[in-house]
Every structure is written in C-alpha cells, then in structure tokens.
Amino acid sequence: MINNPIIFYTASFLIMVFTLITLMNKNVIYSLLASIMVFFSGAIFFYMLGSEYNAIIQAAVYGLAVPVLIGLSIMFTQKNEDSTKIEKLSFLTLIFGMIFAFIFVDTIIFSISKLPKVFNFVELSQINPYDVISSFAAGIFINYVWAFELLSLLLTIVIAGLTLFRKKGA
Amino acid sequence: MEITIYHYLSIGLFMFLAGLIGTILVKNVIKVLISIEIMLLGVNINFVTFATFCDGIKFDGYIFTLFYTGIGAVELAIALYLFYLMFQKKKSDNIEKYGDL
Structure with a gap:
C-alpha cells in the first residue's frame, strides 16, 4: 500500500477533473478520451491501495479494451450531423443542482465530524x-x-x- | 500527512455520484454508458478500500472488484450492440428516442 499524499492528491485531482470533462463535454470523442484518463486514474488508486492485480485488470479492460469498443460504436453511429446536438442544462436545473450539492457536502462534513476518531481498523501499512x-x-x-x-x-x-x-x- | 480510509471513500463517493448524475441528466446514449462505467469504478474503489483497510486476511473486496470488472465489460458490450441495432432504425443517439427499447 502506497501512502503518499502527493500521488493521492494528484490522482484525485486528475480523476475529478476528467470525470467532469467526461460528463460536461459536448463532443463524444473528447468525453471518451477523458474517460480513458478516468479509468487509468482508477487503476492508480487500485495500485495505491495494494491491489496490483486489479490495477492491471482495470488498465487493460477499461483503459484499453472498453475505449476501443466505445470508439468503434461512435464511428458506426455518428453519420448524420443532427445527432451531435449541443446539450445545455437549464438555469433552474443548475440552481437546484448547486443547492443539492451544497446540502450534500454539508451533510458529509457533518457526518464525518460526528464519527469517532479511532476505529479498530486492521493495521495494514505494509501489505x-x-x-x-x-x-x-x-x-x-x-x-x-x-x-x-x-x-x-x-x-x-x-x-x-x-x-x-x-x-x-x- | 496520512491518507486514511475516508479519503478513498470520498473519491469513491464522488465517482458514484458523478456517474449517477451523468446517467440521469445526459441525453447521449454513449455518454450514459460511460457514466454507468464511472459508477462501477466508484463502487470498485469502495470495495478495494474496504478490503485493504478493514479486511487483512481474505481480501474479498479484490475478488468482488474482479467480478464487477468482468460483468461491467459484458454489460457494456451488450448495451453497445443493442444501441447499434436500434440506431439503424432511430438514426439518433438521443436517449429520449429509445423509450420503446
């Protein structure tokens, strides 16, 4: 298990940014490319947690095979230009989403602050x-x-x- | 500074919620499928996190992650093939036109 904050926060930043790009980008190809980075960042988390086998499987299946599959589907289905419409969220949806996100983050912070500080976790600094x-x-x-x-x-x-x-x- | 279980669980929660919101709000079928895979990634991160921090003997979460990865790939292959078949008739990738699937 790798307990390095620099690697963790870098991978966290990458996975969050590329997840948002995947969901919010208007072009499907760019979303696919961003999702490849998301899946590779997931493999980094698996490796940091000590599960090298899952990291290899994640990188091979979701980082390489699945994007090829999705890319082929995009190639076969993006024939007419009308199918790539620009999706825009309405202002009301955005406001409600921000309110929901604020309540959710507040609930999470409140819940974590109420948790006991010490759990009886297994000591696994070295797996x-x-x-x-x-x-x-x-x-x-x-x-x-x-x-x-x-x-x-x-x-x-x-x-x-x-x-x-x-x-x-x- | 030590990385605790909460850090990894927060990442898993973020991935799951981002995938869920994308599945609900996005209209493109392929983006919906990618969002479902992102949800699965969040679940897998939680499985591996709990197996690492809470289970020091059997590591069952690693096995579950392996199974979920395989099932997720199978589900994606079938969904993409169904989408390809339906696209022949609908000529659109807007998910609202696939109500009669």
Whole structure:
C-alpha cells in the first residue's frame, strides 16, 4: 500500500477533473478520451491501495479494451450531423443542482465530524503481496469458484450470442 | 500527512455520484454508458478500500472488484450492440428516442 499524499492528491485531482470533462463535454470523442484518463486514474488508486492485480485488470479492460469498443460504436453511429446536438442544462436545473450539492457536502462534513476518531481498523501499512496473490487464488478457485465459473459462462454466452446475432442480422 | 480510509471513500463517493448524475441528466446514449462505467469504478474503489483497510486476511473486496470488472465489460458490450441495432432504425443517439427499447 502506497501512502503518499502527493500521488493521492494528484490522482484525485486528475480523476475529478476528467470525470467532469467526461460528463460536461459536448463532443463524444473528447468525453471518451477523458474517460480513458478516468479509468487509468482508477487503476492508480487500485495500485495505491495494494491491489496490483486489479490495477492491471482495470488498465487493460477499461483503459484499453472498453475505449476501443466505445470508439468503434461512435464511428458506426455518428453519420448524420443532427445527432451531435449541443446539450445545455437549464438555469433552474443548475440552481437546484448547486443547492443539492451544497446540502450534500454539508451533510458529509457533518457526518464525518460526528464519527469517532479511532476505529479498530486492521493495521495494514505494509501489505505482503504474496498474501494478496494467495488470497486471490483462494478466492477465485476455492471460496468463490461458482461465481468465477458463472462469470466465465456469462462471457462465453455473450460472445456466442453476439456472434449469432451478427450472423442473423447479416 | 496520512491518507486514511475516508479519503478513498470520498473519491469513491464522488465517482458514484458523478456517474449517477451523468446517467440521469445526459441525453447521449454513449455518454450514459460511460457514466454507468464511472459508477462501477466508484463502487470498485469502495470495495478495494474496504478490503485493504478493514479486511487483512481474505481480501474479498479484490475478488468482488474482479467480478464487477468482468460483468461491467459484458454489460457494456451488450448495451453497445443493442444501441447499434436500434440506431439503424432511430438514426439518433438521443436517449429520449429509445423509450420503446
């Protein structure tokens, strides 16, 4: 586990800014590019928390594979220019959103101030990576083996189903 | 300065809420799907955070994150294919025209 405030706050800044760009940008391509940065920043958080395996999976699946999929969808569906309309939030929605955000942030700060200062968290300043790998192996192949098999079955069904749909459509 | 569990949970909460607001307010179908993935990322950050700080033996949150990543990718693939099929008829990516899905 990496306990470095500089890396944490840099990654937090990146993930917040690029999330807002993803949601508020009018161009879908720019939103997709910003979302790639969001997913990579998520991988940085996983790595900081000591889960290197999840970080690699996040970077490979959401940082590389999913943007390719979404980019192909954008290429196939952005033919007419009328589909890229400019979305604008109304002034009333913006006001209500700001009020809601203020109440929410105030509630969060009030809740955190009322929490007890000391929890009985496990002391994990140094996570042994061999323990993480062994827990992964035990989780996938012993504790949650049926969930793992169901997930692989689901992936197989999706691949076969999409292929059959494609053939049927052709 | 030490990074505590609240820092990571705040990031996860922000990601989830940003994805939720984007899912509700944005009209573009692809942006809605990206917002759903951002919501999933927030949930995964919370899972990993709790597994790291509160579970020092089994790390179940890591396994759940792995499953959620796979399911999220599958869901996105199916949703994009359905969107592609419906786009052939609707000729628009505005989500309000997909009410009869």
